[in-house]
Ligand SMILES: C[S@@+](CC[C@H](N)C(=O)[O-])C[C@H]1O[C@@H](n2cnc3c(N)ncnc32)[C@H](O)[C@@H]1O
């Protein structure tokens with residue numbers, strides 16, 4: 001059968017809190033080679049997403065906290081969502097990654113266009 | 125035959141100069157929905173690349189110019205390079221996009237993991 005989100009997603013998701021500083025998120029991106037940071041509240045519930053794009057465009061604006069730049073209407077995928085549907089979702093919304101959530105909305109993983117593009121490398 | 129870079133690449137590439145400010149690049153990213161900005165010299169020759177990731181990690185460092193944060197050893201693709209080989213190149217270097225260059229090294233286009241992941245959406 002065609003792969004689904006949980007087959008390709010990264011399970012150890014690095015997250016941040018809305019009250020964290022933009023500088024602290026920049027340091028997380030600097031330490032790692034990724035571009036997506038799901039934002040969760042004190043109970044671990046997904047409340048937003050910040051990408052390196054959000055931080056780049058915040059340069060020179062004087063904004064300080066992640067709560068000022070996060071996108072709150074997060075586009076997500078479910079664990080059993082087929083990857084072709086997810087690829088179309090990324091294309092439609094012009095985004096490069098989605099958090100993967102369980103039936104109760106809890107954060108289970110993250111899947112990016114880089115994970116999907118890897119499959120193209122394995123086609124032949 | 126399998127698609128090659130020139131079949132999928134974006135041909136109108138937005139570029140910047142090494143002497144441009146980080147803030148001016150942040151404004152380019154803000155206006156558009158992309159993450160990769162090839163850097164060219166006064167003759168149009170490719171001399172580096174800056175991504176939203178580079179700008180994000182520069183936050184709080186006091187750096188001002190793109191010349192201070194660009195990656196100069198640019199990984200590129202050629203116009204007739206098969207896309208599966210390009211996907212493997214992105215994976216190996218953990219990058220999310222490559223400028224596409226002609227035989228003389230001139231910038232012809234840009235191809236990102238988002239362009240490749242779109243193909244997954246069309247598989248069925
Ligand atoms: C349209 S994208 C383009 C740049 C980049 N490729 C990216 O995904 O951030 C930029 C905006 O999309 C938002 N975004 C990224 N992933 C998202 C997701 N899964 N759900 C909602 N918004 C998202 C970012 O927060 C940012 O405001």
Ligand SMILES: C[S@@+](CC[C@H](N)C(=O)[O-])C[C@H]1O[C@@H](n2cnc3c(N)ncnc32)[C@H](O)[C@@H]1O
Nearest residue numbers: 033173175177195197198199218219220221222
């Ligand atoms: C390892 S990537 C990971 C973050 C992000 N996905 C990206 O591609 O920028 C971060 C570094 O790769 C560099 N980079 C991105 N595309 C590149 C390319 N085609 N050639 C060389 N370096 C590149 C960026 O300039 C940045 O310093």
